[in-house]
Amino acid sequence: MNSLQELFGPVWWPYVITFSKTLGLIIAIVVPLLLGVAYLTLAERKVIGYMQVRLGPNRVTFFGIPWLGGWAQPIADALKLLVKEIIIPSGANRFLFVLAPVLSIMPAMAAWAVVPFQPELVLANVDAGLLYIMAITSMGVYGVIIAGWASNSKYAFIGAMRSAAQIVSYEIAMGFALVGVLMASHSLNLVEIVNAQQGGAGFLNWFFIPLFPLFLVYLISGVAETNRSPFDVAEGESEIVAGFHVEYSGMAFAVFFLAEYANIILVSTMCATMFLGGWLPPFNFAPFTWLPGVFWLVFKVVFIIFCFLWFRATFPRYRYDQIMRLGWKVFIPVTLVWIFVIGGLQQTRFWFWG
């Protein structure tokens, strides 16, 4: 350590420390995230399998150990996709075709920079964290649009159009839901938003109680934003084969897949952070406070992700006009009304939160 310090000298040494600390934190966030994405695909197939009274993947194991049946499935899938050829369709725009998957996974990863895992465990404790999350996630739509256009395919293009219109519409409802959170917590900083949900009453202090309609709107908009079933008209297999990524193969396709699942985890984490108290335990007495906060966050995130899978196994797909109606005519008025309700409630003495 000392010799290293001497090598860089007193001027460069602080930079080296900051750089390596940040790099370490980034790796500590991204590697578990990618592992989580890989096993989320397995979890999805298993959960939906059980809901449909079948077993799901149960063959591929590590080193032939029988009771690990299915656990190596994501690794095998990843390997298969890695070694497959990436076919670029004739007439496609080569550069944009390759750029699109990158553009779709970049925001899904970059948004994690401001997510707090514990009071002190956050990569960048920026003041406008909530705005940053919204801005970065709104860029994910470019991957979809560019993929649809650059593929030079009608199905891909129609899928991209549907998806872009849907994402832009639901972003408004999502933004208004976040305005409610902002009003309740008096802050845009995610750490402070979680701290505002701390109190003697445990889970009764979390924002999902005063902001219940906004919580539902945010959750459902999150499903729509990630193009998940029942809002997955962008992929609609029965109408437009697979939507915007119909022309993609191999790793380029896998990157879209990764981005979708990383977005699911991100939306669930934001939901847990803003409405379900983030790292806070549900009760403030002994057995619950022993666990470190990050575990509570993971529990909540896993629960919300399970809901996502549950929705997919339960609901039939929306028709496109129904999606638009739900977004514009139901969610936006609900959020607007509830913002006024919160504003009024905060002026009375019946406001116990934040």
Next chain:
Amino acid sequence: MTKEKENELYSLCLCVSAVKNLNMQFQTFVFYFLSAILLFAALSVITVRNPVHSALFLVLSFFTSAGLWLLLEAEFLAITLVLVYVGAVMVLFLFVVMMLDINLDRLREGFWRGLYIGAPIAVVLVIEMALVLGGKYFGLADMPSPAAHAAGYSNTRELGSLIYTQYVYPFEIAGVILLVAIVAAIALTLRRRKDNKYQNPAKQVAVRRQDRVRLVSMPAEKRNSGR
């Protein structure tokens, strides 16, 4: 104070100033890096032939200028630029550009005809830029440069309190004007076709089972024995 201690203090001061210097150098580097990308992207917007590419270059230039604003400690404006322009406006713009089948040659034709409007605007822009960049010839020294902000300074909170106290009327009026513009745009473009087969989703959602399914009870019949 002993000589040794003085020396130590001196070297510490040197070190601090060197770190400060390095910080400034890094900021300058980031500034030039972003500016180079911004200039390249902005030039590409008007020079590339493909309209989709030029819209994408516009996105890139918005994003880079958001980076420049971050460098100026205006994080709220920077993030809002990305949120509103990159996240919403340019998406719709791309939408339109992709759907229209634009004839490039026809687009090129108008270049010289538009020049007599474009050229004066360009001249005005150059004059404005000269005023800004050559500030020291126009008495910039009389204006004190803004003080650096403390560590806990929140750009967003500051903007919010200003907008809702000092500038509340201009802000509200701007909001009302935008609302009127939205209503007007919809009123101008809305056309109801008599012959379309519109389904009312509210009615569809409200449908109950008894509206659609009729349970009929029929008496059991004897099996046909003639078969």
